[in-house]
Amino acid sequence: MTTGRLGGDLDRTAPPPAGGTPWWRAALTPAVPLARVAVLRVVVYLFVVADIFLFVNDVVPHAEGDADLYRPLLLRRLLDLPTPSPGYARALQLAIVAGCLVAATGRLPRVSGLVVAVAFLDWVSIGMSYSKVDHDHLALVVATWVLPTVGTARLRDRTRSEAAGWALLAIQLAVVATYFLSAVGKIRFGGWRWANGSIFAWAMTRRGTPLGRALLEPPWILHAGQWGVLLVEALSPLLVALRGRWRYLLVAVFAGFHAATFATLTIHFLPLVVCLLSFLPLERLAPAPDGPGQPAAVVGQRTSDS
C-alpha cells in the first residue's frame, strides 16, 4: 500500500532528493524496514490485551462500584467522555480485544489500530480517574496512536519507509520522556538533595522483597543506587542519539533497571519495557524476506539502524 489515508499524505516510492537526505529529515523520519513495525505491532497489540486484564484491570470493578470515587482527568472532561457504567467498560474491553486481535495480524492496520488507540486511551484514562495516576503507560499509549499511521507493514517486507521511521521515533521519544521526565520530577518535587536522601530505604522498608530489604545494610548501597538511577534517567536521551551496539547496551541497562525494581520492589513497568523494543532491529526476528533479488547482505545491513 502506498497511500497514507490517515493524515491525507501520499507516500510514494521515490529516490532520495538530489544531494542526499537532509539531516532533519533523516532525524525526523529515518527510513526503517517495514518489517520492524510489523514485528512491533504483533508484540504491542498482544501486550495491550494482556495489559487490560493484568495491569489496568480495575476499570470494570470501578465501573461496577461507587461512582463517587470517579474523578475524571482533564482529558476526559475535555472530550466529554462519560462516567463509565459497567456496560460501557465491557464494551471498551470488547473493542480493545477485537481491535488488537485484528491489528496483531497486520490486517486493516489503520482501522483496527485506530479502534485500539481510541478505546485503549479511553480505558486507561478511566483507570487513572480514581485519584491514582500511574506513569508507566505514556509510551504504550503513544504506540497505539502512531502505529496505525504506518499503514500496511508485512513481516517479510524489508522495504524501508519514512512513515515507519517516524512512528518508531515517536515511541522512542515517549520512552525517553518517561525516563528523563522522571529525573525532572525527582528534582522538581524532591529538590537537588533527592539523591542524598533515603527514598530507596523508604521504598525497601515499606514494600521491599527479601532481596530488597537485604540491600538496606549498609546504607551506602541504596544511596549509590539513588545516584545511579538519577544519572541513568538523565542520560536517557542517549537512547535516541546512540546507534548500534552502544544503543543496545543502553537498552540492556534500562531493561536491567526494570528487572532490579521488580526483584526488589515487585514494580515492573512492563508497559514501558515493551516499548523499549522500538530501539531494536526487530526485523531480524521476522521471517526472511522472500522474492527474487534479496541479497543475503540484507540481514547484516547496518543502515536499518539509522
Next chain:
Amino acid sequence: MSTSDVRRLSGAGLAWRAATLAAGLALALYGSLVGTDDLWPFAPMTQFAFYVSPDGQIRAAYVEALTTEGRRVRVPLNARGVGIGRAEIEGQLSSIVRDPSRLQAIADAQRRLHPDRPQYRRLILHERVTILRDGRAVLVRDEVKASWDVRP
C-alpha cells in the same frame, strides 16, 4: 536492496508528523515542569519523586483484624484482598484517627468480596515507624492509631 528503495513521505506527511511530535514533546515538558496529575498522559512523573531525610522516619500503615474464628490476622490491603489499598488508608489516616468508624468500610468490603471467608469482628489500624539516623534504621516501633468494633 538499494538505498533508493525507500518509501518516502509527502511534504504534508512530513509536516503533520513534525508538528505532532513537537506538540507532544511540548505538552510532556509542560506537564512535568508545572503540571499536575490532572494532565495525564502528560502528568509529571512523580513516582518516588520526593525527599526522605536520612534522619527522618519511614511510616507504613497496616490493619490487623480479629476474625469471627477468633484469630488475629493481617488485613490484605490490595485489590485481591479487601479492594482498598494501603495508600488509600494512609491518605485518610488522620480522618480515620478522628473517626474510627470509617474502618467499618474494610469489614463491609470483606463481607461483600469474600463472604465465604472468616469475617472481621474488630479492626486495629497500626503504623510501623522506622527511625533513621544517617540513612540507617536504628529503631522500629509500632503505634496503634485507631480501633473499631465492627457493626454486625
